[in-house]
Every structure is written in C-alpha cells, then in structure tokens.
Amino acid sequence: MVYTAPAIMMSQKREGxxxxxxxxxxxxxxxxxxxxxxxxxxxxxYLEGDIVT
Structure with a gap:
C-alpha cells in the first residue's frame, strides 16, 4: 500500500x-x-446592405 501511493499521485497529476x-x-x-x-x-x-441599396 505504501508503494502504490506515489504511483497513484503521479497518475492523478498526469490526469490533471x-x-x-x-x-x-x-x-x-x-x-x-x-x-x-x-x-x-x-x-x-455587408451583403444585406448591397441588396437593399
């Protein structure tokens, strides 16, 4: 369990x-x-202006 904590933290950092x-x-x-x-x-x-005028 102690060895998994750093791996989990690195994974979470990477996900972030x-x-x-x-x-x-x-x-x-x-x-x-x-x-x-x-x-x-x-x-x-612009096109509407051309049509109106």
Whole structure:
C-alpha cells in the first residue's frame, strides 16, 4: 500500500495535466468559433446592405 501511493499521485497529476490541456484546447476552439461567427455576421450585414441599396 505504501508503494502504490506515489504511483497513484503521479497518475492523478498526469490526469490533471491532461484535463487542463483539454480545457485549454476547448477554450481556444470556442474563441475561434466566436470570431468566425462574428465575421459571418459582418459578411451577412455587408451583403444585406448591397441588396437593399
């Protein structure tokens, strides 16, 4: 039991690192999709302006 504690702690640390990495990737994807969405809204607004005038 004494020998398993360090292995468990290392495994938990590794899982935490992986979780943080995945969260960072998810955040980056969300930011990128938000920027793309705003760009599409701008394009739609521009095209609507061309149609009206």
């Amino acid at each position: 690192e992986v979780d943080r990495y995945r969260a960072e990737i998810a955040s980056n994807v969300n930011v990128k999709s938000d920027l793309e969405m705003y760009a599409l809204h701008d394009k739609i607004d």
